[in-house]
Structure formats: structure tokens, C-alpha cells
Amino acid sequence: MTDIRADIASDEPETGEAGFGDFVQLLKPRVMSLVVFTALVGVLVAPVRLHPVEVLAAIIFIALGAGASGALNMWWDADIDRLMKRTAKRPIPAGTVAPGEALGLGLSLSGLSVIMLGLAANWLAAGLLAFTVFFYAVVYTMWLKRSTPQNIVIGGAAGAFPPMIGWVVATGHIGVEAVLMFALIFMWTPPHFWSLALFMNSDYSKARVPMLTVTHGRAVTRANILGYTLALVPVALGTGFTAIGGPIYLAVAIALNAVFVLGAWRIWCRHEAEAEADGYRTEKRFFTFSLAYLFGHFAAFLVEATPWAAMLRGQFGLWGA
Amino acid sequence: MMAITRDHELHKRRLGRNVGVGLALVAFIMLVFGLTVAKVQRGGSVEGYDHGYRPGMDPAAQETTRGEE
Structure with a gap:
């Protein structure tokens, strides 16, 4: 018994055999870097000092949550990403990652990041992270993006939450x-x-x-x-x-x-x-x-x-x- | 007849993915361990609440007792 697939040499998209880097691309690493930076600033400028490991963990879980919402966005928007020059090379339209894999990764990372942030920091911060993922994936991606020219005005809230979450991680309240x-x-x-x-x-x-x-x-x-x-x-x-x-x-x-x-x-x-x-x-x-x-x-x-x-x-x- | 080799591009991609997932898991375990150590260090008299309240291990309760004496 071998694991040779009959479709290896075919022209079909090679979904189901994505490399690790393809999954990283699903998490929108460029957007994630901005999230990491602004959330880190939110934690560090707050008047409460945390242990460096707690800061590191919180930032990683916030970044994972942001990445998860990016994966859900790519899963939902695969049809229009295929049409746009700027997004045509994303993993799903490029055929390297199957839509179901992106959905699975997005949902599992969303749950993991929210629960881990709750355990590592506090549940208000975790709740805000859950709301951010929901807002970006559902309110912006599934609803606003294709229905109103105010899409990025309202949807911009999703990108604005990370420093607030960082602040809440340190202080436990929204100042x-x-x-x-x-x-x-x-x-x-x-x-x-x-x-x-x-x-x-x-x-x-x-x-x-x-x-x-x-x-x-x-x-x-x-x-x-x-x-x-x-x-x-x-x-x-x-x-x-x-x-x-x-x-x-x-x-x-x-x-x-x-x-x-x-x-x-x-x-x-x-x-x-x-x-x-x-x-x-x-x-x-x-x-x-x-x-x-x-x-x-x-x-x-x-x-x-x-x-x-x-x-x-x-x-x-x-x-x- | 073409030999079945292990260095097909597909196998390299799988290896890369497996190594990546493995490293991510190791990093996650290390992070949770580090977080546990940090929280326990900051947690104060954790032993005083081990399964049940143990006043003998709680510095605050000891202070109160000394004050009453």
C-alpha cells in the first residue's frame, strides 16, 4: 500500500497538502504584526506591570485571535479573492489550502486563543478578543463588506481593538x-x-x-x-x-x-x-x-x-x- | 518504472508541515509552562488553599492569629 495520489500530476488544485507556510499565510502575518505591535503598546503603557511571560503569552494569544479571524475572512472571501489581483495569490484561491481547512483552522484558533487569553490574563480581555474575532469575521466580512460603502468605516473597529485588549490584559478594566x-x-x-x-x-x-x-x-x-x-x-x-x-x-x-x-x-x-x-x-x-x-x-x-x-x-x- | 522515492516535493511539504506543527506545539507547551511558573511565583500562599483552606500555610491568617495573641 502506498500513499501515492493519482492526481499528483493533474492540473487540479493541490488542496489538502498545504505546507506550513501556507497555513501561516492564512493568518495574514502582515496584519498580525500590526496587531502585535499595537496590543503590546496597550499592555506596556498601562499603569500595571505584568510578568514578562504573562505579557508574551497575552500578545501571542491576541495575535492568534487576529490570525484566526484572518483565516475565517479568507475562507468566506475566497470567491472574490480569486477575482482581485491583490488577493489572487492567497492560499485558497491559489489552490494550496482547501476552504474547509481554512475554516477549521480559523474556528479552532479562535476558540483556543480566547480561552487561553482568559486563563493567561482575564476574562474581560478574552471577551473583547472573542468580540473582535466575531466582529471581523461575521459583522465585517460576512455582512458589511459586500453590502455597504461604509464597510471599512464600521469594520475598522475590528482592527482598533488590539491596544484596548492589551490595556485590559494589564489593568482588568477599560480606561x-x-x-x-x-x-x-x-x-x-x-x-x-x-x-x-x-x-x-x-x-x-x-x-x-x-x-x-x-x-x-x-x-x-x-x-x-x-x-x-x-x-x-x-x-x-x-x-x-x-x-x-x-x-x-x-x-x-x-x-x-x-x-x-x-x-x-x-x-x-x-x-x-x-x-x-x-x-x-x-x-x-x-x-x-x-x-x-x-x-x-x-x-x-x-x-x-x-x-x-x-x-x-x-x-x-x-x-x- | 519510476521508483517510489521519499524526496518527492509532496513529501518535503509534508515534512515541513509536520516539523512546523511540532515546533508550534513545543512552543505552546513551553509558553504554558512559563506562564504557570510566573503565575505560581506571583500567586503568594498557594499552599494555603491546597484542596481545602489550611490556615497554618496562609501568612495572612498567621498574622491575624499573632495579632489576637
């Missing part, structure tokens, strides 16, 4: 700082994704995903990018006056927001012909900068959590000693 970190990512998501949609519009049209660029056109999307970018400014700067902020954060936030608003203004001023002529250079730059924008804010939170920054903060009356 105002956790809400502000959530709000920062929530308000940042629309300009980030809509700038991507501006130069990836054909992909979304082909897959009939009702992104704002598809339903209302690029001019409206440009105006919305500017609107959300302006609305983001008070959230980003206001956070600087809370316990997790300080003069360093505020300086970084002012600089980053000035560049971000300028980029959004440029996008708003541009005509479609101009953008097509230079291959959407301004939009692509804005999209790339949006990643640096978020990273910069959270890195500044981390700096503010160091003893050196606390000493500096003590010299300014606004933040106290």
Missing part, C-alpha cells in the same frame, strides 16, 4: 486611554483604506465590493479622506494630554498629523486625469505614510512609558509629576 487608542486606529482606518482603494479601484469593481470608490466615485472618496483625516487630528492630539501622552508624544503627533493632513489635502485637490497621469503617486505616498503615521503614534506612546520620559513629563505642569 479612557484604551478608548482613545481604539479611537485613533478607528479614525485612521478610512483614510488608510480609501487611499488604497483609489489606486486599486479596478480590483474592487471586478469583485463587486461596494467600496466608496465604486459606489460614489473617486471625487467623493477624496473628500471623505480629507474629512476623516481632519476628524482624526483632535483624537490624535487629544490623546497627548492623557496619562499615556506627554510632550514627546505631542510633538510627534503634531508633526505626523501636519504631514497627514497635507497629504489628504493634496489628494482632495487632485483631478482624476492628473492622478492617472502620474500613476496615483500622491495616493500611494499617502497610503505608505499612513502606516508610518500609526506606527509613529504608538511608538511615541511607548517612549512616553519609559522612566526618562516620565522625568521629562514632570517638568511640564500639564501632565503632572
